[in-house]
Amino acid sequence: MTPKSLLRHPKATSTVQDLIGACFQTVMDDPMTAERRDEIERLVLCSGKFYYDIIGSPLREEARDTAVARIEQLHPFPTELLAQVVESYPNLKEVVWSQEEPRNMGALSYIGPRLRAVIPRKIPLRHVARPERASPAEGRASDHLSEQNRLVEESLGGSSRSSD
Numbered sequence: 001m002t003p004k005s006l007l008r009h010p011k012a013t014s015t016v017q018d019l020i021g022a023c024f025q026t027v028m029d030d031p032m033t034a035e036r037r038d039e040i041e042r043l044v045l046c047s048g049k050f051y052y053d054i055i056g057s058p059l060r061e062e063a064r065d066t067a068v069a070r071i072e073q074l075h076p077f078p079t080e081l082l083a084q085v086v087e088s089y090p091n092l093k094e095v096v097w098s099q100e101e102p103r104n105m106g107a108l109s110y111i112g113p114r115l116r117a118v119i120p121r122k123i124p125l126r127h128v129a130r131p132e133r134a135s136p137a138e139g140r141a142s143d144h145l146s147e148q149n150r151l152v153e154e155s156l157g158g159s160s161r162s163s164d
Contacts, residue, residue, distance in 0.1 A: 026073035027081040029088070033067040041065040041093040043086065044155050045115070047072060047107060050100045054152050063156040074107055077114045086119060095119050097127045098155040100148060104132040128154045 033040055042065055046054060051070050054060065060068075069085050071078065086092065097115060099106040108127055119125050128151055130136075138144040150158075 024073070026071070026078040027085055028070040028072060029085050030067040030069050033089075036064075037089055038091055039065055040067045040089045041091055042067070042157060043089055043092055043095045044068045044098050045071055045082075045095065046098045046155070047074065050098060050151075053100070053148060054098065054155055057152045057156065059153060059156045066156055068155075071111070074111060077111070079114070079118055082115075083118050092123050094124050094126060096155060097125070098151065099127075099129050100151055101136055102130040102133045103127070105136055 042063075044054065044066060046068065047070060051068065054068050067089060071082065086095070095115070097108060097111060099108055101108075106129065108129055112125075112127070116125055130147060130151070138147055
């Protein structure tokens with residue numbers, strides 16, 4: 001139930017205490033922003049493996065105004081838990097749903113309306129995804145890597161963004 005790349009990823013780990021004393025977390029806030037919630041202006045929401053691509057990027061350190069949170073259970077949608085995360089950032093100017101799949105695949109079509117119901121209307125809600133296509137594959141590994149880097153850059157505040 002996980003991509004093979006996460007089996008050895010140094011940040012995709014749990015302690016024994018996490019496994020015996022905790023429970024499954026449907027929404028996981030950014031642990032790096034606990035002390036600076038007032039500085040956060042962009043909240044990136046994602047799920048699964050793409051989270052590790054975003055936080056592992058060298059651009060992550062430069063994006064001081066950006067928090068990256070995970071929605072790890074899409075259905076039933078964790079409305080209340082996500083609302084708590086959003087409300088904990090008082091100066092949000094943008095929320096971004098990021099996925100590595102094409103726009104017509106992955107969670108975007110399901111999660112978009114549910115996010116809009118949680119995110120206050122005054123805060124723009126955007127998405128970052130590959131363009132719509134018939135296949136999720138890029139074709140060549142170099143093209144996949146290039147597109148993956150673009151998605152991470154846009155998620156963290158790159159100049160060109162997609163919008164809902």
